[in-house]
Amino acid sequence: MTEECVCVAVRVRPLLAREVLHRHQVCVRVVPGSAQVMLGSDRLFSFDHAFGPTASQDEVYESCVQPLVESCVQGSNATVFCYGQTGSGKTYTLGGGNQDDEGGIIDRVVQEVFRLLQEKKKNNEGLDTRVRVSYVELYMEELRDLLELQNIHKELHIREDERGNTGHSNLVGTNYPVIS
Template sequence: MKEEVKGIPVRVALRCRPLVPKEISEGCQMCLSFVPGEPQVVVGTDKSFTYDFVFDPSTEQEEVFNTAVAPLIKGIFKGYNATVLAYGQTGSGKTYSMGGTYTAEQENEPTVGVIPRVIQLLFKEIDKKNDFEFTLKVSYLEVNYLS
């Protein structure tokens, strides 16, 4: 009998932010192109990379969350663990994607990032489960490396 091999299901999403005004004023240009309907990005003219999800600069926070993160939260209630890791160089948009421009007064703004949306969805799902008792533990870590 062949033993089933189970891997850890890791999915990788690439989110590309738009150029910021400073970059535009310095004459910077977008060096990436996106393959319509495919989770693929092309660097320059010939180097293509495929991911599980690719979000181009026009993608809103809500779409990133609903596509790449919300299914992980639903899985938590089926007994799965979930981790979301934002990685990239300084200025690449990690803080914006994860936190956005969140304040308590702006909880429904389109600029709200992943973390506030996760918290909102967690409590929404917990409220649906009246016959369970929950203990919620959350970790948030931001590591900055300056050479």
């Protein structure tokens, strides 16, 4: 894995059926053969990766997330942060569509983490392994832990400990790497 601290990718989703029905027009396009998107007819934006409407879940995962998973299993912390307005495709990219569709990032990370840990165990590496995962949503300036039903109405805070590690309030102070 390269020594990049932050890698930024953009995924442009296709128009939804209701958008086509209402004759909405595509306003963001991926420039072919590049990691750039064009907004309108003249504004270019560059990213580390740019995926168009026909990109598969495999393409996104293999390019952006798989190297993080491998690094995480070797002991590094890794975070996948999805950002965008409501309806932009975050949930689809993270979780996939229905069960007939390809799985999203979460499905693939879970499978890959445990596959890699099983390989390490077979090779007598890392016999004492702990996996700790958080799935946090920031919506309307509210931070919610989506894996803790009790926290739905509990206010969570992002904190930094004395070593500079960050996490939400119920993870700070733990010795476990966080896969977000």
